[in-house]
Amino acid sequence: MQPPLPPAPIPPPRPLPLLQALKVARGNTLAVIPQAAFVEPVFQQRSPLGPSFLVSAPEGVKRVLLDAADNYPKAAMQSRLFEAFLGEGILTSEGETWRRHRRMMAPAFDPRSVEAALPTIAATAREFVDGWRPGQVIDVSAAMGELTLKIIARVMFSAAGDDLGPVMERTLRSAEAVLERFGVADFVPGLMQLRARRREREIGARFAVFDDWISRLIAERRAAPGHGDLLDRLIAARDTETGATLSDREVRDQFVTIFIAGHETTAVALTWTWYLLALHPQIEARLHAALDASPDAPPAYARQVIEEAMRLFPPVPRIPLRQARADDEICGVRIPKGALVCVAPWVVHRHRDHWDDPERFDPDRFAGERPERYAYLPFGAGPRVCIGASLAMTEAVTALCEIARRYRLTLVDAGGVGMKPRMTLRPMGRIGMELMARGA
Numbered sequence: 001m002q003p004p005l006p007p008a009p010i011p012p013p014r015p016l017p018l019l020q021a022l023k024v025a026r027g028n029t030l031a032v033i034p035q036a037a038f039v040e041p042v043f044q045q046r047s048p049l050g051p052s053f054l055v056s057a058p059e060g061v062k063r064v065l066l067d068a069a070d071n072y073p074k075a076a077m078q079s080r081l082f083e084a085f086l087g088e089g090i091l092t093s094e095g096e097t098w099r100r101h102r103r104m105m106a107p108a109f110d111p112r113s114v115e116a117a118l119p120t121i122a123a124t125a126r127e128f129v130d131g132w133r134p135g136q137v138i139d140v141s142a143a144m145g146e147l148t149l150k151i152i153a154r155v156m157f158s159a160a161g162d163d164l165g166p167v168m169e170r171t172l173r174s175a176e177a178v179l180e181r182f183g184v185a186d187f188v189p190g191l192m193q194l195r196a197r198r199r200e201r202e203i204g205a206r207f208a209v210f211d212d213w214i215s216r217l218i219a220e221r222r223a224a225p226g227h228g229d230l231l232d233r234l235i236a237a238r239d240t241e242t243g244a245t246l247s248d249r250e251v252r253d254q255f256v257t258i259f260i261a262g263h264e265t266t267a268v269a270l271t272w273t274w275y276l277l278a279l280h281p282q283i284e285a286r287l288h289a290a291l292d293a294s295p296d297a298p299p300a301y302a303r304q305v306i307e308e309a310m311r312l313f314p315p316v317p318r319i320p321l322r323q324a325r326a327d328d329e330i331c332g333v334r335i336p337k338g339a340l341v342c343v344a345p346w347v348v349h350r351h352r353d354h355w356d357d358p359e360r361f362d363p364d365r366f367a368g369e370r371p372e373r374y375a376y377l378p379f380g381a382g383p384r385v386c387i388g389a390s391l392a393m394t395e396a397v398t399a400l401c402e403i404a405r406r407y408r409l410t411l412v413d414a415g416g417v418g419m420k421p422r423m424t425l426r427p428m429g430r431i432g433m434e435l436m437a438r439g440a
């Protein structure tokens, strides 16, 4: 039997007129992407902000993110919006500042550090599942958000994370509400600066409590390190080229960045994984068999399931916008200086040229030979590839296994699931799922 289709919007056959596109995009920004974008290597989009291109052919993606990455820095307009609460962290900086941040943060995310975080991740997931009861109905999206919040907060701050995590979450939700007001008025010359300053003031005020907590914690840790968490590692980080360390403000900015980049993304990856498993009982059964055959370590199939779920529902559906510094050509299409360039895993991962039957959920796509590097990029690629990719995979696979060893999650109402993409591919509203004890 053909399983019901996941809630992806059906691409319009032709680009929508601008006003209609703006209206549709308010509900779902991915619903305006027309069919042509899923078959063409480079698709020119209509945009009120000037020429704009969606690049989806692997060689084009490679050019933007790797070969000509210097010509495609992040679009300043988008980074400025985030700087209001991220400061000048690794996600928003460019050039030498970014290179310095990346050099200093890299050791905190290397394989040794990820391995050191594994016991915390596994114990937190186990403790979380201990709180569940068979027959309980959960909102899987909220539950995965809660779990990844606990995990990232402990990986970052050890025990202090249990208090600081929720403060950070509340702060971000409240700051996000300020960003949601960003709109057409922000492009009106004269109003633009005024609104940006007001936004920064409002966001600063909402961060006051969190900033106070973190600066106290940083002072305590500078005096007494030794917790072996991410906070200790960043405080101790030294630039291999200059010997410089991070200031308190820089440590704070990196933490807000890591939290934003790493918490909801992983939650979303897990949420869609549960949704897809619930719709595909044969694949769920294979996962259970693989888990039963490998009681002490995550089976390879668990990783395949997560990878395939992130293909269909990439947690970051559009990689942050780039802007061409100089004229260029991608796959024969002229890209003028100043053009906005977007690489959208949402489109690349469902592109007709790279994937057979792209809408089908099939974790076997990730068995054996890897798919073409630039046709599958949930974590981006090139120098700005996600620094937390291996931590995120470890976390997602561990959480999936810890939960699936004990429970099946079945959809209470499959009809009501929708998408509300922002920076991440959030589901719309709640996804009710019932917890069935395995083997019961």
Ligand code: HEM
Pocket: 065, 090, 091, 092, 102, 257, 258, 259, 261, 262, 263, 265, 266, 269, 314, 315, 316, 319, 320, 378, 379, 380, 381, 383, 384, 385, 386, 387, 388, 389, 391, 392, 393
């Ligand atoms: C499934 C989970 C995740 C996904 C899908 C994801 C995806 C991404 C993507 C697409 C980018 C942008 C790449 C670009 O601009 O070219 C990115 C950047 C980044 N991610 Fe992740 N991410 C995830 C989890 C994490 C985690 C767990 C952390 C840290 C704890 C993290 C930290 C970062 C940082 C710091 C950057 C900025 C890197 C830079 O600009 O140099 N991410 N991520």
